[in-house]
Amino acid sequence: MVMKGTATVTSKGDPNILKKIMADLGKLEVYVGIPEEEASREGENKNEGINNAELAYIHTHGIRAGSMREEMQPNMNKGMPYSKAYEMYVQEHGSPLWHSPPRPIIESAIEKHKDKIADKLKPALKARLNGDEQGAREGLEKAGMFASGKVKDFFTDPENGWAPNTPKTIEEKGSDRPLVDTGSLRQAITYVVGEK
Structure with a gap:
């Protein structure tokens, strides 16, 4: 999931400088999800079974x-x-x-908290507009940390709208909480600040 936002900026100065600043800012993005290199499940061989990114996809779209x-x-x-x-x-x-009902994770959590996430992105924009590239990157890091935390919280959010576990699943795993078993999938959610 790429967090994107828009901003309107006006300036009485050189319009070319403003265009360059906005173009430079647009090169940085915050990604929230499960990076491929960190997708393996704890205690499992990377070449066997299912990884956390695949598991998140299955739960988002169903089987x-x-x-x-x-x-x-x-x-x-x-x-x-x-x-x-x-x-x-x-x-x-x-x-x-469907053999497994969809239980969307990342997109739904980001959508629910988009206004709060947008507020966390504002310092990055302000820093970049002031020519502070390091401050812009730090602002994106903070926004990414906040957003990935909200995604992790979504696993236990009573408003997530997920279908409950079936009685058979509850019996097998000993819990009625969907997607909460080992905690590996939830802990795999993170963020990355990168350039386009």
């Missing part, structure tokens, strides 16, 4: 029936986007059953 995935895969291998392959499948077979 499709195996036969559906198998039928869609050749089209996706040929370069057809997932949504078109999915649309073709639904047109042929009707709506598939």
Whole structure:
């Protein structure tokens, strides 16, 4: 998830300087999620099982029936986007059953707290407008830390809207809290400040 915002700035000075500052600021972004290099699950071989990034994707979008995935895969291998392959499948077979309900994590948490996150981004903008690149980067770091914390909090937020665990799942894992088992997925959420 890339956090983006817009700002309106007016100046009585040289318009070319203002354009350069805004262009430079636009090169920095804050990413909140699970970086590939940190996606492995604790205690698991990186080449086996599922990693935290894949697990977050599955919980965000749900799990499709195996036969559906198998039928869609050749089209996706040929370069057809997932949504078109999915649309073709639904047109042929009707709506598939979900084996696991979607439980969106990152985008929903960012959306819920977007105003607070925007407030955390303001110091970065002000620093960059004042020519303080280090201050801009530090502001983005603080905003990223805040946003990733809000995503982690979302796992236990009663307003997250996630479907409850099934009785079978509760029996197997000993908990009725969705996505809270080992804590590995939740702790994998972080942020990165990078340049485009």
